[in-house]
Amino acid sequence: MNPPDEAQPKGLIADLSYRGYEGPLLTRRFRWWVITRNEIKLVFRNVWLLGLLVIFAYLIPGVQLYLRSFIPPEIVGERSFASYFYTGYSGSLFWLFLVALLIGAPSIAGDNRANALQILLAKPITKLDYLIGKLAAVFFILFGMSLIPALALYLFCLGSFNDQGFSKEALGILPRIIAASLLPAVVHSSVAVGVSARSKSPMVATAVYGALYIALSIVSQIASNIVVDRGGQEVATTVMHLSISGVLSGIGQHIYNAQPSFLGQPLRIWGEPLPRPELLPMVALAAALCALGITLAASHIQAVEVVRD
Amino acid sequence: MAVAEVRNLTLAYGPRTAISDLTLEIPEGCTGLLGPNGAGKTTLIKALLGFLKPVSGSGSVLGFDIRTESLKIRQRVGLMPEVDCHIPGMNAVSLTAYAGELAGMPFAHALRRAHEVLEYCGLGEVRYRKVETYSTGAKQRLKLAQALVHGPSLLFLDEPTNGLDPEGREEMLNLIRDISHGKGVNVVVSSHLLPDIERTCDHVLVLKDGTLRAQGSVAELKNTSRTLVDVELREPCPAFVEEISKAGASVVHCSGSSYRVSFPAGANSIGAVLFRAAKSSGAQIRGFRPTKRTLEEVFLEAVS
Numbered sequence: 001m002n003p004p005d006e007a008q009p010k011g012l013i014a015d016l017s018y019r020g021y022e023g024p025l026l027t028r029r030f031r032w033w034v035i036t037r038n039e040i041k042l043v044f045r046n047v048w049l050l051g052l053l054v055i056f057a058y059l060i061p062g063v064q065l066y067l068r069s070f071i072p073p074e075i076v077g078e079r080s081f082a083s084y085f086y087t088g089y090s091g092s093l094f095w096l097f098l099v100a101l102l103i104g105a106p107s108i109a110g111d112n113r114a115n116a117l118q119i120l121l122a123k124p125i126t127k128l129d130y131l132i133g134k135l136a137a138v139f140f141i142l143f144g145m146s147l148i149p150a151l152a153l154y155l156f157c158l159g160s161f162n163d164q165g166f167s168k169e170a171l172g173i174l175p176r177i178i179a180a181s182l183l184p185a186v187v188h189s190s191v192a193v194g195v196s197a198r199s200k201s202p203m204v205a206t207a208v209y210g211a212l213y214i215a216l217s218i219v220s221q222i223a224s225n226i227v228v229d230r231g232g233q234e235v236a237t238t239v240m241h242l243s244i245s246g247v248l249s250g251i252g253q254h255i256y257n258a259q260p261s262f263l264g265q266p267l268r269i270w271g272e273p274l275p276r277p278e279l280l281p282m283v284a285l286a287a288a289l290c291a292l293g294i295t296l297a298a299s300h301i302q303a304v305e306v307v308r309d
Numbered sequence: 310m311a312v313a314e315v316r317n318l319t320l321a322y323g324p325r326t327a328i329s330d331l332t333l334e335i336p337e338g339c340t341g342l343l344g345p346n347g348a349g350k351t352t353l354i355k356a357l358l359g360f361l362k363p364v365s366g367s368g369s370v371l372g373f374d375i376r377t378e379s380l381k382i383r384q385r386v387g388l389m390p391e392v393d394c395h396i397p398g399m400n401a402v403s404l405t406a407y408a409g410e411l412a413g414m415p416f417a418h419a420l421r422r423a424h425e426v427l428e429y430c431g432l433g434e435v436r437y438r439k440v441e442t443y444s445t446g447a448k449q450r451l452k453l454a455q456a457l458v459h460g461p462s463l464l465f466l467d468e469p470t471n472g473l474d475p476e477g478r479e480e481m482l483n484l485i486r487d488i489s490h491g492k493g494v495n496v497v498v499s500s501h502l503l504p505d506i507e508r509t510c511d512h513v514l515v516l517k518d519g520t521l522r523a524q525g526s527v528a529e530l531k532n533t534s535r536t537l538v539d540v541e542l543r544e545p546c547p548a549f550v551e552e553i554s555k556a557g558a559s560v561v562h563c564s565g566s567s568y569r570v571s572f573p574a575g576a577n578s579i580g581a582v583l584f585r586a587a588k589s590s591g592a593q594i595r596g597f598r599p600t601k602r603t604l605e606e607v608f609l610e611a612v613s
Contacts, residue, residue, distance in 0.1 A: 018429050018492050021422055021460025025413035028380070034410040042398050115394035119455055122358065122388035123411035124380045 031125050035133025040141060043103040050099045051145045057091030058149035062156055069164070081157060081169045082176060086258035088153055089146075089180050093248050096142055096184045097213060104138040104192025105209040106202030108297065113200050117302065127301045135193050135294070142185035150177045180255045184248050187286055191244065194293025197300040216243035238277040247286045250277040312337055312463050312495045313357055315375075318366035320352050320519075327352040328519035330366070335497060335514070339489035341506035341527075342499040343608055344516035350499050353516070354465055358383060371462055384412065387456030391467040391499075393448055395440040401427055401447075402436045405454050412459030422458055430454040431480060446477035453484065457494075464488065464496045470505050478505075485509045507604045515611040523611035530607045536572040537561070538579060540597040548590035556582045569600065 061084035068079075111117050120130060154177060157166045192209050199205035224240035232239075241250035253259065253276050259266045266273040311334035320328040328349045344350050355361040357370050359379020368375040370382045396404060402423050409419030427436045430450040435443065440451060449469065456464055469485060470478045486509050489496040500506055506513060506527075513530055515523040523530060542549060543566065550560045553570055562569035572579055580597070587594045602610075 018426070018457070018488055018494075019460075020462075020493055021414065021418075021458075023418045023422075024415060025384075026415055028413065031411060031413070034407070038403075038407050038410075042396070111396065114396055115390065115392050116396045118390040118392065118394045119388070119408060119452070120411065121360075122383060122386075122390075122456075123408060123459075124384040124413065125411055126380070 028124065028129075032129045032133040032136065035120075035125075035130060036136040036140065039107065039134060039137035043107075043137070044141060047099045047102050047141065047145075050095050050102070051148075053095045054092045054099075054145045055149040055152070057095060058088035058153045060091055061085065061087040062153055065153075065157065065161065069160070080257070081161070081166050082173055082256040083258040083261065084157075085150060085153065085173060085177060085180070086252060086256035087261065088150060089252050089256065090249055090260065092146060092149065093184060093245060093252075096146060096188065097245070099142060099145060100138065100184075100188035100192045101206055101210055101213075103141060104189055105196050105205040107134045107138060107193055108196040108301065109199040109202045109205035110196075112197075113202060127298070131193075131197075131294075131297055131301055134196075135189050135297075138189035138193060139185045142188055143181055146181035146184055147177065150181060176255050180252055183251055183255070183286075187244060187248060187290060190290035190293035192293070194296035197297035213244050217245050219243070220246055234275075235278070237275045238281055241277040241282055242285055244289065246277075247282045247289075250282045251279065251286065253277070254279050310337055311335060313368070313370040313497075315353075315356070315368035316366055318356065318368055319364045320349075320356050320361055321364050322352075326364075326519065328356075331519060331521060333514060333521050333524060335495075336512050337495050338511040339485070339496045339498065339509055340512040340514060341510035342497055342514050342516070343501075343503070343506060344522075345612055347518070348516040348612075349519040350516055352519070354467075354497075354499065358386065358388065358465070384459075385462045387459070387461035387464045389449075389452045389456040389464065389466045389469060391471060395443075395448065395451065397441050398439065400437050400439055401432050401443075401451050401454065404440055404451065405458050408455040409458040414459060419458070422460075423454070426454045426457045427451075430457070430484065445472035446474065446481075449473060449477070449481060453481075457488070462493070462495060464494055466496060466498045466500075468500055468502075469498060470500070470502060482508050503604045503608060513604070513607075515608060517612045523607065527604065531602050531604065535574055536576055536579065537600045537602065538570045538572065538583070538597050539600045540568045540570055540583060541595045542566040542568065542587075543593035543595055546590055546592035549586055549592040552586035552590045553582075556586055558582065 064087070065081075065084055111120065117130075121127065154170075154173065158170060160166075162170075191212075195209045195212065196202075196205045199208065220240055220243040223242070224236045227233075227239050228236045238250075241247060249260070259276065260274055261267060313335040314333065316332050318328060318331045319326065331349070331353070342350050342353070352361065356363060356368065356375055359375050359382055362376065371385050373381045373385075375382065396407075399407070402420070405423035405427055406416070406419040409422050410416060414422065424436070427433060430453050432447060432450050432454060435447055440448070443451065449471065453466070453469065456466075466485065470481050473481055482505060485496060485498065488494045489509065496509075498506060498510055510527060512526050513523070514521065545563075545566045550563070550568070553560055553568075558570050558572045558576070560568050561571045570583070572582075576582075583594060583597055586592075
């Protein structure tokens, strides 16, 4: 048996001594992207299954469109192609909320809990770089999950329904798809990250965001009923949409120029099709929620605690 | 040359002043930062990293202003915090490479460098394990690795041997000693463990209540202008203390029959003085030897 070769290094790296780094350094401008990329890598594996459920939400209008090829329009009723996209969009909102709950709410809270900010902010990045990085990670995941199935439906329509008039709507629908995919991504990422920055526990942040989402829906529903009782039917629908889920659904109706429907039939209230909510209050609420979320996050990301005395 | 300095620095948390009119220099090499709780060590390091804006005064780290050039400072400085800090779900390689990328290193360089520093810090075998499964010792090494990955010129190490077993502590101290001597990295060690400071540091800064109480090389601080001698008597003898005083010396510490006697610098015939005092007081000397102050005594004297 040969004696072990003492000249061979014990580890994989031959030179185990320490030396300084003299390689290239990148500009600080895109340092936020490092945080975004790392966050996406870390959290995407937790939510890819929900991404499949978002795709499932767009399968329903896909099936409806497929059936439309066989059933005469006088039976199913005339519907614009954009309304099918709205059906998919509104069906995807719940799953996107769950994704935001799972990746947005814990994003900064997880770092707070693990004291990761102590090592992250001790590097040459600003608090703004960190915040943009975290926001962008949640945004890109939500945007991608919302956009990809909608684009798939778009391609399906482009390949199958040109003879039924889709080619006339095709160019107009594409920017609508992009706008409708941006909307939940922007709102959820801003509010969820804002809630996250205030917490030191990912579970608490998730619970708070979930509670906020549901509570706002309940409050807007109650407020809408009160408005109806006082004879304000014309504004009741708008009031009903003054919540996170409401603004996403309501602005979506305006983007796709569609009415809320169930199995292809428009939803009705007092015998009339449910009116579309006013755009301006919903846009104002969405903007306020985003601004509030980002402001909360920016003010609660604390520089590192260096030494505990 | 100083790697960091502050001049008349005052720092406050709201109405509470944490550091008042502090002037000090951190020299090149390995410097120990000592002080009791609330001494201002945390606040000083926060200010040096640019996290805390001074109320008044000025300061610089590696020639960069702490008020206006904090990002440049952090580009050249590494921090090993006291508390556990890791990102769950990451392994040591990805976390260290991530830290390198945040410092501006391209991904490929950061990854290669992460392997190198993890190997250097003794984490080569476990580098692909999730960091949440690490032992305390491995977590300490990982914190050191992420602080070193971008090749800093100055390292702040906060309680680097916290929670380590004797073997791990020994290895960590050897690492610190190795980094700070001959590798071009200056190190500031904040620790409550005086033996660790004594093992690793060339210079010491002692802070208390936001003021500098003592500063200098370990050898200088341990030296005194007087000559110290430890004397062991057969049994305690108060008369011996009186006789020593008459001879111009003084007893600075007494424990049972052991006395630490302080003679003026350059005193001659110390043995003769001790034997004369023993003879006069009826004491019996079992032995005596010259001694030096320990760092603990220097520390206690500075903060008392």
